[in-house]
Amino acid sequence: ELKVEQNPLFLSMQEGKNYTIYCNYSTTSDRLYWYRQDPGKSLESLFVLLSNGAVKQEGRLMASLDTKARLSTLHITAAVHDLSATYFCAVDMTTDSWGKLQFGAGTQVVVTP
Amino acid sequence: KAGVTQTPRYLIKTRGQQVTLSCSPISGHRSVSWYQQTPGQGLQFLFEYFSETQRNKGNFPGRFSGRQFSNSRSEMNVSTLELGDSALYLCASSWVNGDTQYFGPGTRLTVL
Numbered sequence: 364e365l366k367v368e369q370n371p372l373f374l375s376m377q378e379g380k381n382y383t384i385y386c387n388y389s390t391t392s393d394r395l396y397w398y399r400q401d402p403g404k405s406l407e408s409l410f411v412l413l414s415n416g417a418v419k420q421e422g423r424l425m426a427s428l429d430t431k432a433r434l435s436t437l438h439i440t441a442a443v444h445d446l447s448a449t450y451f452c453a454v455d456m457t458t459d460s461w462g463k464l465q466f467g468a469g470t471q472v473v474v475t476p
Numbered sequence: 477k478a479g480v481t482q483t484p485r486y487l488i489k490t491r492g493q494q495v496t497l498s499c500s501p502i503s504g505h506r507s508v509s510w511y512q513q514t515p516g517q518g519l520q521f522l523f524e525y526f527s528e529t530q531r532n533k534g535n536f537p538g539r540f541s542g543r544q545f546s547n548s549r550s551e552m553n554v555s556t557l558e559l560g561d562s563a564l565y566l567c568a569s570s571w572v573n574g575d576t577q578y579f580g581p582g583t584r585l586t587v588l
Contacts, residue, residue, distance in 0.1 A: 396576065405581045408576050455574065462508075462509040462532055462570070462577070463509065463521045464577060467518075
């Protein structure tokens with residue numbers, strides 16, 4: 364069974380500093396997604412990474428994928444308060460996934476001055 | 477383009493009752509997936525429908541069922557509600573398998 368592990372599960376960030384969230388998964392997959400969830404809200408798609416070495420950037424967030432290491436990272440540059448949310452990575456199997464995403468437990472990010 | 481919509485947004489039911497939740501996908505999207513989100517178990521896949529066919533099912537009891545209509549709208553039904561069914565139920569749509577899934581606002585179900 365595909366397992367997805369995120370760490371840390373909680374991240375207290377200081378504004379202006381850089382941080383990284385890690386996402387490890389247990390079996391071969393070359394499709395990885397990052398989502399953001401604000402309290403009481405739904406999931407917002409941030410990035411989809413489709414191949415080994417893929418890197419995507421949007422604003423202060425940058426995501427990368429290493430399929431050989433089965434590892435994705437979400438890097439936050441110069442954290443600001445607006446980035447406070449819970450971040451999820453999700454993976455699907457390359458074959459027979461049929462709409463099933465396996466999510467990590469989420470990383471709750473709190474950015475303070 | 478309108479996003480994924482879910483109705484109702486909030487529901488309060490009592491144990492033993494049944495409930496039906498509705499999801500309208502983004503126009504043109506044919507795949508609809510359902511997830512349950514709870515603080516203890518996180519996000520868990522329920523099932524996926526494509527062209528009115530259930531293609532995948534998660535590890536949930538038979539009390540959880542769903543269907544998809546010809547216009548890609550989907551419903552899920554939970555019968556004989558239990559306290560543990562209290563959760564946020566999220567629907568997501570995508571154009572094809574492997575495409576990014578876009579999530580609706582969810583239905584918050586509380587079982588008393």
